[in-house]
Amino acid sequence: MKPCNNLIETVIEQIKEKKCHNIVKLDVGEATDLTESFIICTSNSDIQSRAVVDAISEELKKKDKYVHSIEGYEMAKWILMDYIDFVIHVFQVDQRSYYNLERLWGDVKREDFEDED
Numbered sequence: 001m002k003p004c005n006n007l008i009e010t011v012i013e014q015i016k017e018k019k020c021h022n023i024v025k026l027d028v029g030e031a032t033d034l035t036e037s038f039i040i041c042t043s044n045s046d047i048q049s050r051a052v053v054d055a056i057s058e059e060l061k062k063k064d065k066y067v068h069s070i071e072g073y074e075m076a077k078w079i080l081m082d083y084i085d086f087v088i089h090v091f092q093v094d095q096r097s098y099y100n101l102e103r104l105w106g107d108v109k110r111e112d113f114e115d116e117d
Contacts, residue, residue, distance in 0.1 A: 004085040008039060010059050011088060012113055015041045018052040020090065023113035026105050037086040038105065042096050046076035049090045053079050056088060 008025065015023050020041040029036035043049040050073065057067055065083060072079040078095045081088040089101060102110070 004036065004083075007060060007063060007065055007083070008037065008086060010063065011039050011056055011086075014055045014059050015039075015052055016113075016115070018043075018048060018055055020048065020052050021115040022096070023115070024102060025111040025113070026102070027109040027111075028105055031105065031108050035082075035085060035087045038089060038101065039086060040089045040091065040096070040101055042091050042093055043076075044093070046092070049076040049079050049092060052090055053081060053088075056081065 012023060012025075020043045022040075022042045024038075024040045026038040026040070027036065028034070028038055041052070043052060053070065053073065057070075060066070060083070068082045068084050070079065070081050076090075077092050078099065079088075079090040081090075091099070
């Protein structure tokens with residue numbers, strides 16, 4: 001198990017807890033040197049996007065993992081959290097459909113997570 005898998009599990013838990021949906025993990029490490037994984041999810045509003053980003057940041061700080069950079073927080077249509085080993089993308093519906101990262105990275109290993117009911 002890679003060291004960041006436990007952290008990614010924490011990220012997924014926070015995404016589910018904040019009721020974001022369509023959660024996908026893409027293992028991009030063999031296709032790029034930028035990072036090992038993308039975690040992608042969809043929110044329904046800017047408030048929900050910021051809430052999940054804040055929750056992720058707080059939970060990972062408890063594990064001594066700090067965000068390297070955050071982009072898009074103000075507009076909250078697409079928020080990117082860069083943790084070096086993994087990058088979290090929180091999209092609103094229209095932006096997720098438009099940028100379609102899953103299609104762009106279609107040749108990498110993909111893991112889908114069940115939405116919470």
